[in-house]
Amino acid sequence: MGEFELIRRYFCPLAEAGSSSAVLLGPGDDCAIQRVEPGRDLVFSVDTLVEGVHFPRHYDPEKLGWRSLAVAASDLAAMGADPVCFTLALTLPAADPHWLHGYARGLANAARSFGLSLAGGDTTRGPLTLSLQVHGTVPRGLAICRSGARVGDYVCVSGTLGDAGAALNYLDSETPGPDEQSVLDRFHHPTPRLSLGVGLRGHASAAVDISDGLVADLTHILEASGVAARIETAHLPLSAALKRIAGANAVSLALNAGDDYELCITISPEAWVGLPEDIRRQLTIIGEVTFGEGLVIERDGHSQAVVAGGYDHFRTES
Ligand code: ADP
Numbered sequence: 001m002g003e004f005e006l007i008r009r010y011f012c013p014l015a016e017a018g019s020s021s022a023v024l025l026g027p028g029d030d031c032a033i034q035r036v037e038p039g040r041d042l043v044f045s046v047d048t049l050v051e052g053v054h055f056p057r058h059y060d061p062e063k064l065g066w067r068s069l070a071v072a073a074s075d076l077a078a079m080g081a082d083p084v085c086f087t088l089a090l091t092l093p094a095a096d097p098h099w100l101h102g103y104a105r106g107l108a109n110a111a112r113s114f115g116l117s118l119a120g121g122d123t124t125r126g127p128l129t130l131s132l133q134v135h136g137t138v139p140r141g142l143a144i145c146r147s148g149a150r151v152g153d154y155v156c157v158s159g160t161l162g163d164a165g166a167a168l169n170y171l172d173s174e175t176p177g178p179d180e181q182s183v184l185d186r187f188h189h190p191t192p193r194l195s196l197g198v199g200l201r202g203h204a205s206a207a208v209d210i211s212d213g214l215v216a217d218l219t220h221i222l223e224a225s226g227v228a229a230r231i232e233t234a235h236l237p238l239s240a241a242l243k244r245i246a247g248a249n250a251v252s253l254a255l256n257a258g259d260d261y262e263l264c265i266t267i268s269p270e271a272w273v274g275l276p277e278d279i280r281r282q283l284t285i286i287g288e289v290t291f292g293e294g295l296v297i298e299r300d301g302h303s304q305a306v307v308a309g310g311y312d313h314f315r316t317e318s
């Protein structure tokens with residue numbers, strides 16, 4: 001199977017995945033064309049996944065298809081962007097039809113769920129590496145940035161935290177129990193909070209998606225905004241499954257483990273009261289933004305200043 005046959009067979013069908021009419025020209029030409037309506041800003045981001053670094057060797061291709069687009073789309077959610085389209089730069093060791101079929105199926109499911117059409121890409125031979133660039137739009141000036149947090153804002157998170165981190169212990173489990181399966185689903189099938197992000201436009205003061213862990217990602221907001229925060233561990237939203245399987249370790253996973261792809265936002269108390277009920281229901285207040293710098297975690301009446309412990313590809317052990 002040649003490069004162009006591979007693209008035509010597995011990837012061109014994904015050009016129809018989204019509903020946006022903004023993609024004027026999809027795969028097949030030298031470039032794709034996206035029309036950006038007057039009064040809107042283009043919001044875009046690229047994510048690369050390398051085998052053995054971001055996903056295990058011999059990882060199920062269908063799960064990888066979903067995951068690879070979900071983690072990229074999560075950045076659109078964090079900015080409050082309406083999803084439009086994506087490009088896929090695929091580096092493959094071989095054109096293995098079994099792998100391509102599974103990968104394209106998982107990718108197609110994700111593309112349809114998130115409303116992202118495939119607009120183009122690049123296909124090369126080499127160690128398995130996936131780069132996905134996602135495009136979205138927001139009404140002009142309304143993207144939610146990391147730099148907007150203000151003293152007195154609430155710190156909130158969506159969903160539950162720590163589940164995907166707990167799943168790392170069970171990736172090789174042959175017979176996972178129901179709780180183990182539930183956290184494994186969170187790892188294999190992350191759901192970018194796209195509609196929540198759109199709903200938070202004009203309300204949230206700052207947002208970040210939680211890919212590296214709450215402490216690490218909230219710290220990005222604090223540094224970009226020039227503020228500090230305190231959070232209360234008793235308020236962290238933990239799933240029943242996580243509490244059962246991780247016990248006393250659940251809080252630590254919720255603070256430090258990555259891969260949940262929930263949103264962490266800041267929002268003023270006035271804006272919080274003005275949030276539509278269906279948006280507010282998806283969020284839990286876990287703390288507040290304060291003067292100064294750094295993050296203070298309150299646990300059982302004790303306060304602890306923390307440094308970000310998220311994954312950093314270039315950190316050297318000392
Ligand atoms: P060029 O050499 O002009 O960069 P390519 O030969 O790399 O173009 O690609 C030909 C067409 O196929 C382009 O429109 C490109 O967007 C599309 N394409 C290549 N790889 C992929 C892929 N993995 N998924 C979707 N479209 C792809």
Ligand code: MG
Pocket residue numbers: 029030
């Ligand atoms: Mg060209």
